Amino acid sequence: MLFLTTCSQRKDGIIIAGSTSVLPFIERVAERFTEENPSIQVNIQGGGSTAGIQATFNETCHIGTSSRNLTGDEKELREFLVAVDGLAIIVHKDNPIDGLTIEQIQGIFAGTHKDWSELGGESGEIIPVTREEGSGTRGAFEDMIMGEHVISDACLVQDSNGAVREIIATTPQGIGYISVGLVDEREKALAIDGNKPTLANLLSCRYNFTRPFLLLLLEEPTGEVKKFIEFVLSEKGQDILKSDGLISATEIGKY
Amino acid sequence: MKDKIAEKLLLFIAFSAIGSLLLITFFIFQQGIPLIFKIGLGNFFSMHWSPTRGQFGILSMIIGSLMVTVGALIVGIPFGLACAIYLAEFSSKMVQKTLKPIIELLAGIPSVVYGFIGIVILVPFIRIHFGGPGFSVLASSIILGIMILPTIVSISYDSLIAVPNTYREGSYALGATKWQTVVKLLIPAARSGIVAGIILGMGRAIGETMAVIMIAGNALKIPHSMLDSVRTLTSTIALELGYATGDHRAALFACGAFLFIIIITLNIIAIRITGRRE
Numbered sequence: 001m002l003f004l005t006t007c008s009q010r011k012d013g014i015i016i017a018g019s020t021s022v023l024p025f026i027e028r029v030a031e032r033f034t035e036e037n038p039s040i041q042v043n044i045q046g047g048g049s050t051a052g053i054q055a056t057f058n059e060t061c062h063i064g065t066s067s068r069n070l071t072g073d074e075k076e077l078r079e080f081l082v083a084v085d086g087l088a089i090i091v092h093k094d095n096p097i098d099g100l101t102i103e104q105i106q107g108i109f110a111g112t113h114k115d116w117s118e119l120g121g122e123s124g125e126i127i128p129v130t131r132e133e134g135s136g137t138r139g140a141f142e143d144m145i146m147g148e149h150v151i152s153d154a155c156l157v158q159d160s161n162g163a164v165r166e167i168i169a170t171t172p173q174g175i176g177y178i179s180v181g182l183v184d185e186r187e188k189a190l191a192i193d194g195n196k197p198t199l200a201n202l203l204s205c206r207y208n209f210t211r212p213f214l215l216l217l218l219e220e221p222t223g224e225v226k227k228f229i230e231f232v233l234s235e236k237g238q239d240i241l242k243s244d245g246l247i248s249a250t251e252i253g254k255y
Numbered sequence: 256m257k258d259k260i261a262e263k264l265l266l267f268i269a270f271s272a273i274g275s276l277l278l279i280t281f282f283i284f285q286q287g288i289p290l291i292f293k294i295g296l297g298n299f300f301s302m303h304w305s306p307t308r309g310q311f312g313i314l315s316m317i318i319g320s321l322m323v324t325v326g327a328l329i330v331g332i333p334f335g336l337a338c339a340i341y342l343a344e345f346s347s348k349m350v351q352k353t354l355k356p357i358i359e360l361l362a363g364i365p366s367v368v369y370g371f372i373g374i375v376i377l378v379p380f381i382r383i384h385f386g387g388p389g390f391s392v393l394a395s396s397i398i399l400g401i402m403i404l405p406t407i408v409s410i411s412y413d414s415l416i417a418v419p420n421t422y423r424e425g426s427y428a429l430g431a432t433k434w435q436t437v438v439k440l441l442i443p444a445a446r447s448g449i450v451a452g453i454i455l456g457m458g459r460a461i462g463e464t465m466a467v468i469m470i471a472g473n474a475l476k477i478p479h480s481m482l483d484s485v486r487t488l489t490s491t492i493a494l495e496l497g498y499a500t501g502d503h504r505a506a507l508f509a510c511g512a513f514l515f516i517i518i519i520t521l522n523i524i525a526i527r528i529t530g531r532r533e
Binding site: 047125134136153154155156159167173 | 304305306307315374378379382386387388389390468472473474475476484486493494495497498499500503
């Protein structure tokens with residue numbers, strides 16, 4: 001049964017801490033949640049996935065968030081997969097290139113490839129656009145694609161998926177990375193090593209530049225926390241995540 | 256009795272304004288300074304900014320801020336000064352009454368609107384006609400140059416108007432032309448006000464954030480030409496504060512403290528210069 005009436009009211013409401021990538025999305029869901037449940041305060045903090053996992057263990061937060069899979073001892077936590085975020089490498093829609101290898105993408109962002117003709121495109125300076133230091137999306141790009149390579153100081157820097165997309169949409173020589181769900185018709189998502197970031201490829205993991213968005217708990221959820229998690233996994237919550245560009249948990253078929 | 260209350264109330268309000276300035280100052284320094292001591296001045300003024308890897312060098316951003324500011328002055332000073340001279344000495348009262356408020360209106364346009372105009376018009380124009388990404392020192396200089404016009408124009412205008420008419424009459428009596436009078440007499444006489452206007456404009460250019468983030472491209476590399484992208488101190492704070500934690504956050508406050516010192520210094524210089532005239 002849902003705990004609709006007599007929840008033990010925590011004085012400080014629900015405290016959520018962890019991944020800065022999950023933060024803006026869960027904030028949006030929490031906003032709607034508080035609209036429907038004005039008596040429950042939701043307090044959301046960043047700190048990063050590892051900090052979120054630690055905070056869940058220490059019980060300094062009620063719900064931890066992580067944008068990476070749990071490893072080792074961390075797996076003792078209860079995890080709820082609420083969405084999957086895919087990283088798309090995007091170029092201007094008129095760029096003749098349809099796909100690149102990981103090495104080529106590393107070369108572009110590390111500053112060794114400077115001209116599109118080196119990669120089989122029309123000659124013209126490559127204008128890579130990256131995210132700001134500390135951004136979760138930048139962190140994911142560094143982990144999944146750059147590996148040991150360091151993003152060059154010569155890259156343009158923007159502070160949101162939207163700003164990166166805007167530059168790529170208006171700059172024919174640009175290349176950048178954003179969440180898969182946010183790609184629109186003005187730019188083109190490249191295939192990486194031959195696989196396009198289509199929904200089918202994402203679900204079958206053929207395009208595996210994805211990361212899970214997890215909510216973490218130390219114990220089985222009760223009361224307000226349970227209500228919040230149920231809300232996130234409900235159709236309403238999932239629709240918010242989907243409209244913000246994530247692949248919702250319902251689409252993945254795993255609950 | 257009522258007077259007393261009003262006086263006390265106004266005094267309180269005046270002090271609360273000063274109080275908030277002190278609080279802000281205290282907060283910025285308290286948050287930022289410990290990090291500078293922790294990492295050392297050498298690291299803080301080095302080239303590499305990569306706060307998540309423990310490198311906190313702000314030198315490339317200082318250079319970026321300076322380049323954009325100098326660029327803005329190169330655009331703003333000739334136009335601003337020419338405009339002030341025309342308004343004060345050459346135009347009719349009618350023109351003065353229409354033009355001056357219009358120029359002052361420029362100051363009221365939100366900076367995000369300037370940035371938007373930059374993105375939509377200036378950036379593509381530069382990219383297509385001059386090359387490079389378009390997001391550049393040049394684009395930022397032009398937009399900032401326009402943004403500081405009202406400051407330069409109104410302060411220069413006021414100081415030109417303040418030059419006593421007897422100076423002008425004396426000059427004409429000696430047979431000088433109008434142009435000679437302006438160049439040889441009025442500009443030197445109004446010099447302190449003009450310089451103060453320029454310095455205040457400079458403070459505005461260094462402190463401007465939103466428009467610059469939108470059109471500068473924000474690459475950390477030190478630009479080699481006017482067409483390269485550039486990152487300023489204010490942009491870094493605004494770009495990265497959202498996700499910054501720990502030392503990274505403190506480093507951004509340290510940037511703020513450094514900017515604060517620059518801008519306060521500029522303002523003190525401007526006040527000194529105008530003060531000397533009186």
